[in-house]
Amino acid sequence: MSQIPDLNKPASTKEETIVALATPNGTGAIGIIRLSGPDAIAIANSVFKGKDLTQQASHTIHFGNIVDGEVVLDEVLASVFIAPKSYTRENVVEISCHGSAYIIESIIKLFIRQGARGAKPGEFxxxxxxNGQLDLSQAEAVADLIASNSKASQQVAMQQLRGGYSNQLKQLRDQLVTFASLIELELDFSEEDVEFANRGQLKQLVVDISKMINQLIQSFELGNAIKHGVNTVIAGRPNAGKSTLLNALLNEDRAIVSHIAGTTRDTIEEILNINGINFRLVDTAGLREATDTIEAIGVQKTLEKISQSALLLYVFDAEAMTGADVALDLENLLHPGVPVVAVANKIDLLSDGKLAAGFNLPAEVELITVSAREKQHIDQLKQVIYNSAVQGKLTGNETLVTNIRHLEALQKTEQALVRVLNGIDNPITSDFLAMDIKQALHYLGEITGSVTTDDLLDNIFSKFCIGK
Structure with a gap:
């Protein structure tokens, strides 16, 4: 059963004061212990020797000692945040202590003895x-921000945290709510056979909303790539120079390189950051008829990786390969929706005549010539890789869907809106039309959290780290 979050939560989730380490586990210079709840300031003050924390203004920091009876556990800084001006909209105290695991554990145990409870993952x-500080999509953006490992993923998470995504969905939902209310009003006057909701205006609104929903759905491919990295497979025949190319792109000797064909038997995966985007490079075994069981397994893994790729770098020996050879390889490698960059390697060994003749490639395949061994044109290749994945798609201001839960909700919203349009074009009674509009509102509400279930919340927040 769905429900709208409010402040009337059980004591176990609203009235208790919780405590946890907010910085990573392990020894460090500083550890920050966070308390949140109605008694946070009082509990901290009961073991803090310095100023009376209960008398201090919000957003102030105070030096003192944390004591357990007569024993001084540490010299600390206590930061005070008074409700509702805090992250949780509750009273919050953050204790900055030395990063000793023993000190941190001792202070947390002391707070628990004073009445706090250990926080669950994501409970803050x-x-x-x-408490209305964040909607659900913003809360999920907090986890994405913590996990961000590139400039682009950080920017996308920050944009969502600031509410760009939420505001866009709220505007769509508010417009639908207005028409839903008018449709409901028609049901109250069903015997009079009147229409309060202009069907033409409703149809135009649904068309406009569907267009925006579709744009968000289409953005998932890029958003997911930014969040998790672009899965980029390096494939080609044995001895084409795939491993040498991987080493050149990474600027380190990551893969074993040999003139003996079939050196790479298993896949090698590394991260390459280009202009703030992470590309997960996968070096694969050479594509040929395997000569032994182990190589056969490697070739099978290569084919599996190619089928899962978001970008394919097809590497071939420009000196040894003919145009017919390249065309045959590409015929087997091209997959709908997967960009392919053909990398003509070993141009340092190539005669000027053959280089000028070029290779007859399909229009959708971009060709670049390199010498992986001599590191010629590697920077140009990196730019081609970046352009193939994100050129023209990322401006820094657009809303990108990065969460599979949001994608599924948007797809269900789109399906409901299609039913609404069908109901307008092939007139159905107001009660059925209202039902389809309500379905669309429900799925949009699932994204921001205006419609939730306890199971959904447990699933989302259980994936957070403790202390956040």
Whole structure:
């Protein structure tokens, strides 16, 4: 059963004060212990020797000692945040102590003895959501921001955290709610056979919303690539120079290189960051008729990786390969929707005449010539790789869907809106039309959290780290 989050939560989630380490586990210079809840300031103050924290203004920091009876555990800084001006909209105290695992554990145990409870994964952000500080998509953006490992993934998460995505969905939902209300009003006057909701205006609104929903759905491919990295497979025949190319792109000797064909038997995966985007490079075994069982397994893995790729770098020996050879390889490698870059390698060994003759490639395949061994044109190749994945798609201001849960909700919203349009074009009664509009509203609400279930919240926040 769906429900709208409010502040009337059980004592176990609203009235208890929780505590956890907010910085990573392990020894470091500083550790930050976070308390949140109605008694956070009082609990911290009961073991803090310095200023009376209960009398201090919000957003202030105070030096003092944390003591357990007569024993001083550490010299600390206590940061005070008074509700509702805090991350969780509750009273919050953050204790900055030395990063000793023993000190941190001792202070947390002391707070628990004073009445706090150990926080569950994501419970601070869950409280921020329950208390209206964040909507659900913004809360998920917090986890994405923590996990971001590139400039682009950080920017996308930050844009979502700031509400760009949420605001866009709220505008769509508010417009639909207006028409849903008018349709409901028609049901109250069904005997009079009147229409309060202009069907022409409703149809135009649904068309406009469907267009925006479709744009968000289409953005998932890029958003998911930015979040997780672009799966980029390096494939080609044995001895084409795939491993040498991987080493050149990474600027390190990551893969074993040999003149003996079939050196690479298993896949090698590494991360290459280009202009803030992570590309997950996968060096694969050479494509040929295998000569032994182990090589056969390697070739099978190569084919599997190619089928899963978001970008394919087809590497071939420009000196040894003919145009017919390249065409045959590409015929087997091309997959709908997967960009392919043909990398003509070993141009340092190539005669000027053959280089000028070129290779007859399909229009959708971009060709670049390199010498992986001599590291010629490697920077140009990196730019081609970047352009193939994201050129023209990423401006820094657009809304990108990065979450599979959001994608599924948007797809269900789109299906409901199609039913609404069909109901307008092939007139159906107001009650059926209202039902389809409600379905669209429900799925949009699932994204921002205006419609949730306890199971959904448990699933989302259980994936957060403890302390956030």
């Amino acid at each position: 952000t869950l409280r921020a959501f329950i």
